[in-house]
Each structure stands twice: as C-alpha cells, then as structure tokens.
Amino acid sequence: MVRALIAALLLGASIAGVYVPAALAQSQTGAQNDLVPHPPKGRGEHCVADTAFMRRYHMTMLKHQRDETVHEGVRGKPFSIGGCISCHAVKGADGLPVSYEDPKHFCRSCHDYAAVSIDCFECHASRPGPKPQDASAEPEPGAPGSTALANYLQESHP
Amino acid sequence: MTEGCSGANGSCQCKTGDRREDAAMQSRRNFLLRTAALATILAPGVTLYAFGGEAAAANPTPPVSSKVRWGLLIDASKCEESCTACVEACSSAYGWKSTGHPGTDPQWIRKVSAKDPKSGAGFSVPVMCQHCANPPCVDVCPTGASFKRADGIVLVDRHICIGCRYCMMACPYKARSFVHEPVTDQKPDAPRGKGTVESCTLCAHRIDAGGVPHCVEACKKAGREAILFGDLNDPSSEIAKRVATYRTARIREDLGCDTGVYYTNI
Numbered sequence: 001m002v003r004a005l006i007a008a009l010l011l012g013a014s015i016a017g018v019y020v021p022a023a024l025a026q027s028q029t030g031a032q033n034d035l036v037p038h039p040p041k042g043r044g045e046h047c048v049a050d051t052a053f054m055r056r057y058h059m060t061m062l063k064h065q066r067d068e069t070v071h072e073g074v075r076g077k078p079f080s081i082g083g084c085i086s087c088h089a090v091k092g093a094d095g096l097p098v099s100y101e102d103p104k105h106f107c108r109s110c111h112d113y114a115a116v117s118i119d120c121f122e123c124h125a126s127r128p129g130p131k132p133q134d135a136s137a138e139p140e141p142g143a144p145g146s147t148a149l150a151n152y153l154q155e156s157h158p
Numbered sequence: 159m160t161e162g163c164s165g166a167n168g169s170c171q172c173k174t175g176d177r178r179e180d181a182a183m184q185s186r187r188n189f190l191l192r193t194a195a196l197a198t199i200l201a202p203g204v205t206l207y208a209f210g211g212e213a214a215a216a217n218p219t220p221p222v223s224s225k226v227r228w229g230l231l232i233d234a235s236k237c238e239e240s241c242t243a244c245v246e247a248c249s250s251a252y253g254w255k256s257t258g259h260p261g262t263d264p265q266w267i268r269k270v271s272a273k274d275p276k277s278g279a280g281f282s283v284p285v286m287c288q289h290c291a292n293p294p295c296v297d298v299c300p301t302g303a304s305f306k307r308a309d310g311i312v313l314v315d316r317h318i319c320i321g322c323r324y325c326m327m328a329c330p331y332k333a334r335s336f337v338h339e340p341v342t343d344q345k346p347d348a349p350r351g352k353g354t355v356e357s358c359t360l361c362a363h364r365i366d367a368g369g370v371p372h373c374v375e376a377c378k379k380a381g382r383e384a385i386l387f388g389d390l391n392d393p394s395s396e397i398a399k400r401v402a403t404y405r406t407a408r409i410r411e412d413l414g415c416d417t418g419v420y421y422t423n424i
Contacts, residue, residue, distance in 0.1 A: 070315050072221035073307060073366045082346055099343070123316060123351030125344045 037113040040106055042087035048078035058084075081120060086128040100126035219366050222309040227291075228360055229310070229390040229418035230374070231397050231406065232283050236384035239271055239282035244385065247376030248286075248358070252348040257339045264335035266358045267373060272424075281424050284373065284385070287312055287333040287358035288409065288417035295325035295334065304355075310390075310418050311362050316354040325355055330410050331417075333357050390418065 047054050049061075061079035068074040088106035089097035098105050100121040103112060107126070111118055120126075245267050249255055254264040266286060273280030293312045295304045303319035306312050314325070314334075326334045334357040341351050347363050350356050361371035374387040388397030397420075400406075406420040 066317060067315075068221075070313065070317070071305065071307065073309070073362060074218055074221050075363065075366050076218040085346070123341070123344065123349040123354070125346040125349070129346040 035113075037110045039109040040088065040090050040104075042106075044087060047087070048083065081124055082128075085124075085126065089128050097127035222307050222311075222366070224308040225391060226389050227310040227391040227418060228365060229289070229388065229397060229401075229420065230360075230371075231386040231388075231400055231420045231422060233384045233386070233422050234281040234283045235423040236382045237281070237283050238382065239269075239280075241380055241382065242269055243376040243380035243382075244284045244373035245269060247372040251345065251361075251372045252350070253341070253343070253345050254335070254350070254356075259338070262336065262338050264337060264356060266335070266356070283421055283424065285331060285333070285409070286373070286419070287329075287360070288331050288415065288419040289358075289360060291416035291418070292414060294328040294330065294413075294415065298324040298328040300324065307362070309365075311360045311365070312357075313359055313362065314355050314357065316349065316351065316356070319354040321353040321355065323355060330413055330415065 058079075062081055062084075065074075065077055065079045066081070068077070069080070084106070090102075090104050090106055092098040092102060092104065100108060102108070105126060107118065107120075110116075248267045252266065254266055256263045267284050268286075269282055270285045271280060271282040289310055289312050291306075291310065293304070293306055295312065296306055299305075300322060301318050301320055303315045303317075304312070304325045305315060321336065323336055326332075326336060334355050336355050337350060337352050339352060344350055361369070364371060370387045371385075374385045377383060377385045386397050386400065388395040390398055390401065392398055393402075400422075401420055404422055406422045407424055408417045408420055411417075
C-alpha cells in the first residue's frame with residue numbers, strides 16, 4: 001500500500017517535472033504567441049492593488065463597493081468600475097476608447113479567454129465618458145491617495 | 159476593546175486589560191497610519207496601493223446621513239407650458255429617450271399641464287419621482303431593489319432589480335419606467351439597462367459631489383428658476399424657509415407618502 005503510494009507520488013513528481021519547466025519556458029519565450037491573455041496595461045504606475053490580488057478578487061471588490069456606493073452614496077473609493085474603465089481604456093483604430101463590443105477591450109481580453117460572460121456592461125458604460133483628459137491635472141500616484149486612506153482610517157477607526 | 163473583559167473563569171480585569179489594549183491599539187493605529195503614507199497591507203502578501211488614477215482626485219465621500227432630507231420646491235407660476243428645459247436636460251444627461259413606443263418609453267421626468275375647463279385657468283409643472291418618505295414602491299419591492307437612501311432619495315438598485323414592475327404599479331405618481339429595449343452607449347454616470355426599472359435619482363451622484371440636479375440647473379439656465387433644490391431638514395435653507403412661509407401643496411398628499419417634492423402656486 002505504502003509502496004504503491006510512493007510510486008504514485010514519484011510518477012506525479014516526474015510528470016510535473018517534465019511539464020512545469022516546459023510551461024515556464026513557453027511563457028518566457030513565446031510571450032506574445034502563447035494562449036495566455038495579455039490584458040493591456042492601464043495608465044499610471046500601478047493598479048489600485050497587486051496584480052495577483054486584482055486577478056483573483058476584482059469582482060468581489062467591485063461588488064462590495066457597488067453596494068456602498070448605491071445604498072450609502074460613498075463615492076471616490078478605489079475599486080470602482082468607473083476607475084477600471086478610465087484607467088484601462090484601450091484605443092481603437094479611430095483613436096477613441098473601444099467598447100466592450102470590441103475584443104480588444106480590457107475586460108474582454110481576459111474574460112473571453114476564461115469564458116466568463118459578464119453582464120456589467122449591459123447597464124454600465126464600457127468606455128470612459130467624454131470628459132477632457134487633462135494630463136497636467138492628473139494627480140501624482142501615491143500622494144493624494146495616501147491622504148485619502150489616512151483620512152479613511154481616521155474616520156472609520158477613531 | 160471590551161473583548162478583554164470576558165475571561166475564561168468569568169473574572170473581569172477591565173481596567174488593566176483595557177489600558178494595555180488601548181496602548182496596543184494606539185501603536186497599531188500609528189503603524190497603520192504610517193504605512194498608509196505609501197501603501198497598506200490588505201491581507202498577508204497583498205498590498206493595496208494608494209489610490210491612483212481618477213479615483214485619487216477626490217477623497218471618498220462620507221455615507222449619506224438621515225440628518226438631511228433632499229427636496230424640491232417647484233413654483234408653477236414660473237414654469238412655462240412651452241418650456242421643457244428640465245426634461246431635455248435630464249434626458250440628455252442620462253440618455254433616456256423615445257424608442258418609438260410612446261406607451262412604454264422611459265420617462266424620468268415629464269411636463270404635466272392641468273386646466274380648469276370652466277375658467278380656463280391652468281398651470282404646467284414637471285413631475286418626477288416625488289422621493290416619498292413613505293415610498294409605496296419600497297413597500298412592494300420583493301427583492302429590496304427599490305430602496306430609500308438615508309437622505310431621502312428613493313432609488314432602484316438595478317443590481318438586484320428583477321424587473322417585476324410591482325413598484326411601477328404601486329407608485330401613485332407614475333414616476334417609474336421599465337426599460338424594454340436593449341440600451342447601448344450609456345453615460346458613465348447613468349448605468350441603465352434592459353429588464354430593470356428606473357426613475358429620477360434626484361441626480362444622487364451630483365448631490366454626493368455637492369452639486370444640484372440637472373433639472374434645477376437647466377431651469378435656472380433657461381432663466382426661470384422655477385425649481386428650487388435644498389435640504390428640507392435644515393431650517394436655514396432657502397427651500398425650508400419657503401416651505402415654511404408660503405402655502406405649498408404636494409401631489410396626492412392624502413395618500414400620506416410625505417413626498418419630498420413640493421409645489422406652489424398650483
């Protein structure tokens with residue numbers, strides 16, 4: 001029994017040993033050719049949270065914040081769908097941000113791959129509004145946000 | 159902090175325990191605030207970066223408070239029958255428009271004219287969601303999608319609206335509309351889609367940002383100033399003063415909905 005288990009483990013390890021380096025090599029060399037999605041980068045230095053965290057939990061964060069916004073009127077927090085849309089807008093051939101209809105759209109670049117059909121954009125705008133995007137008025141990442149966070153912590157845990 | 163009181167043997171050492179915990183809390187808070195200067199730890203191994211992009215432009219607005227009760231005062235004597243500035247401003251801001259089916263087209267705000275057939279005297283006023291304090295639409299909603307915000311604004315949470323349209327039947331003001339057709343190219347501030355009920359939001363997102371509703375702004379721009387917006391709970395506000403001074407009426411006041419939209423000179 002024990003021997004069989006050890007044999008199975010060894011077999012598993014050897015299979016993983018073959019496949020894992022191969023997969024790693026593929027992701028390193030064929031970055032553009034492989035089948036893994038490459039969502040377009042957003043504006044600014046980094047997203048509102050780690051990439052790994054956003055990949056796993058963006059839907060949870062959006063859902064949590066939407067209730068706060070709709071029911072309590074709390075606006076301006078970091079995990080807003082409007083924030084995703086404005087930072088991750090992808091320009092199309094006409095120079096204007098593409099809508100969710102376009103496969104190049106930021107959200108679609110992953111959801112198509114993962115076969116996840118979302119209904120956010122049946123109601124929400126999938127591209128930023130026609131607000132003038134003044135680059136000089138863009139706040140420095142970090143500075144105003146940390147003040148906001150500090151204020152939030154002060155308020156919620158006095 | 160008082161969790162420290164519940165000892166295993168029932169003995170309570172609140173004083174020393176509290177003090178020690180206070181100190182611990184203090185240093186923890188200082189640590190958190192210091193960390194917030196750059197980034198904060200959300201969970202082990204996860205960093206929430208300081209807010210970037212457009213979200214950083216404004217601090218999060220505080221939750222709405224029940225100390226405020228937003229309302230409108232509409233002066234029929236200043237409202238011209240031919241003028242539809244308020245309706246057009248609302249329609250263009252939120253993107254609701256005719257789909258060629260007048261019976262079921264969405265209408266967040268409409269002009270209503272009334273005339274006494276005997277004397278010929280009449281008036282014309284805009285009618286929108288009356289933002290009741292006792293909203294019948296909220297009473298009948300089976301999912302809780304129809305709700306009243308703490309500051310008196312009655313809204314539909316379209317994330318949980320199932321489109322049953324009970325609220326439309328319950329509303330005495332015919333203020334709600336059902337979206338029958340697919341909607342595309344929505345405005346970022348006005349998410350709306352097929353299969354859900356919608357109505358005037360009193361421009362909640364503008365109010366949260368310290369602004370006034372589109373209809374009020376458009377009416378002022380048209381040079382009429384027939385719609386006054388303000389906090390009915392604040393006795394020093396213009397709207398509260400006028401409601402307290404002049405005779406006003408509310409539509410179907412007998413129903414006891416306690417609406418937030420007042421009319422005068424009707």
